[in-house]
Amino acid sequence: xxxxxxxxxxxxxxxxxxxxxxxxxFADRSEGRHxxxxxxxxxRVLASATKTRQPDLVVDTGDIAHDRTRExxxxxxxxxxxxxxxxxIATPGNxxxxxxxxxxxxxxxxxxxxxxxxxxxxxxxDVLNGMVSEEELNRLRGELEANTSPTLIVGHxxxxxxxxxxxxxxxxxxxxxFLQQLSHYPHVKGYLSGHVHQAYDGHANGLKxxxxxxxxxxxxxxxAEFAVDELPSGxxxxxxxxxxxxxxxxxxLGVSEIRRNRL
Ligand SMILES: [Fe+2]
Numbered sequence: 025x026x027x028x029x030x031x032x033x034x035x036x037x038x039x040x041x042x043x044x045x046x047x048x049x050f051a052d053r054s055e056g057r058h059x060x061x062x063x064x065x066x067x068r069v070l071a072s073a074t075k076t077r078q079p080d081l082v083v084d085t086g087d088i089a090h091d092r093t094r095e096x097x098x099x100x101x102x103x104x105x106x107x108x109x110x111x112x113i114a115t116p117g118n119x120x121x122x123x124x125x126x127x128x129x130x131x132x133x134x135x136x137x138x139x140x141x142x143x144x145x146x147x148x149x150d151v152l153n154g155m156v157s158e159e160e161l162n163r164l165r166g167e168l169e170a171n172t173s174p175t176l177i178v179g180h181x182x183x184x185x186x187x188x189x190x191x192x193x194x195x196x197x198x199x200x201x202f203l204q205q206l207s208h209y210p211h212v213k214g215y216l217s218g219h220v221h222q223a224y225d226g227h228a229n230g231l232k233x234x235x236x237x238x239x240x241x242x243x244x245x246x247x248a249e250f251a252v253d254e255l256p257s258g259x260x261x262x263x264x265x266x267x268x269x270x271x272x273x274x275x276x277l278g279v280s281e282i283r284r285n286r287l
Contacts, residue, residue: 037266038137039081039264040080041079041083041176042082043082044070044073046221049096062240063103066239069258071107078108082108082110083114085219086116087118087119087218088119092119093124101129114131115180118153118219131145138174143178145157146181153193153194156198156202181195182195183228183233191220207230213270215232217235218238222244239259242254257276257277259274259275260274
């Protein structure tokens, strides 16, 4: 699974990473939830995001499929391929299932333009909350000791509270152990995740912590109870600089695009 592939970006400078997450695709392309069609919304996100630039790398942090069949993962891959031809790392979420996910998508770490991007599996099939297994922590340790390039870790569940009480309970159960392990390696610069369908930017243990809006429906931030937000679908750009810094910005569909997205 986790084999390294060394690649250079086209301009040899910053690495432009497009983060998409929580696509929740259904086998029936007309389906959605909370008034948003998942397929249309992902297509518009990919079209909008790639209008200004082509990414060097796409990362998807899971909950790709609501209907967890091989066909849905294949549909996802072909949708992404309509808009980008760069490498992609995907990591599963609580809605995904290992078997069909791994038949279609790659979780392999990648080293590109001096940066190392490593996916961590925070999910267990059919379990809502996150957890990083001992086996996964050991694999991570091995990869971080083998390569001391500036590193971004990507996974589905957040590794800290984000101030949204009901969904904070789903975060990685062994979050303290996970973040402590990462903080042993100063070349780890950030942890990028999904699951929360909202944007968050924070810091812990010297790491930049980021979550990104879903490519479909959104959850209200700073909410004690489950609540859907009317904010448009979104994505995140990360510019990974040669000196190990991360510049990042969240973007969302425009108002005219979101209207067309409605079911
Ligand atoms: Fe999730």
